[in-house]
């Protein structure tokens with residue numbers, strides 16, 4: 583374990599917000615967890631940071647930040663159809679995707695290129711291009727912080743939903759996820775219901791393969807989303823809102839061409855479109871704006887403070903509410 587006192591969090595969050603943290607502890611191995619309990623670190627203010635790709639720090643952090651760096655990917659079981667792979671929480675998500683693509687394990691190729699760590703993927707049930715990680719998570723393992731005991735939660739117990747899980751609700755702030763076990767398919771089983779992905783693959787004229795899918799997904803991502811190594815942001819800042827069918831009927835009678843997808847809970851709208859229609863692609867305030875290719879993403883062009891990003895996001899929420907009567911919510915975790 584490495585301990586840093588009074589350190590800038592800028593390199594630890596993809597929004598590149600320059601704020602201070604009292605203490606940052608890098609956790610390299612599982613024995614560190616026991617040590618941290620003995621030192622009663624979880625009795626005071628703390629925050630568990632994964633890749634820092636889904637957080638917005640709005641103040642200096644007066645407490646301890648725990649940054650996971652544990653590594654390891656192992657195959658723990660195989661059947662004729664499936665393979666069970668256990669990955670450490672500190673593994674980089676995209677390295678795990680690479681491992682699966684190279685080994686011919688199907689199920690995470692549509693999620694290529696997503697920043698962040700394996701340990702964070704169950705928390706907001708990461709999803710993109712027609713796939714969600716909940717469809718391949720077998721179990722989540724970790725430490726229950728209030729009592730220091732280990733836990734195992736099976737997929738059904740994680741209460742996965744769109745960008746949501748028990749780790750954001752009933753168990754919020756109570757779990758340190760040490761490992762995730764994935765159940766992947768050994769047989770070709772492509773998810774091609776995202777239209778742009780299906781179209782690009784068809785136009786390529788190439789035979790479908792795991793590397794081709796992952797490559798094409800990354801190409802589409804790059805055309806819409808900023809390169810987080812160059813531009814500060816945290817991917818989609820907001821969740822796409824879901825409204826009732828009746829509400830949608832009313833809305834679409836006033837606004838033609840509203841993008842929508844029917845889901846079990848109602849009609850899912852494209853928050854990016856609503857934000858764009860409110861004129862935000864033309865509105866930069868200081869170093870904050872939405873990304874020109876994707877209004878769902880808020881960008882820090884240089885020296886924006888976390889509170890300025892928060893303020894900008896609140897103005898977006900208010901204008902979308904005013905114009906469309908629809909409430910959009912932050913998807914990014916706001917940490918004060």
Ligand code: EPU
Nearest residue numbers: 710711817818820821822841852854855858875876877878
């Ligand atoms: N749109 C606009 N203007 C914009 C952005 C989008 O009009 O500025 C409309 C377009 O009509 C587009 C539709 O919105 O067809 C949907 O856009 P897109 O396919 O880019 O997806 P999204 O709903 O904006 C979601 C995820 C992304 C994920 C993509 C692809 C959420 C909150 N975001 O975005 O996830 O990559 O789908 O599957 O669900 C993330 O969570 O950080 C993230 C990037």
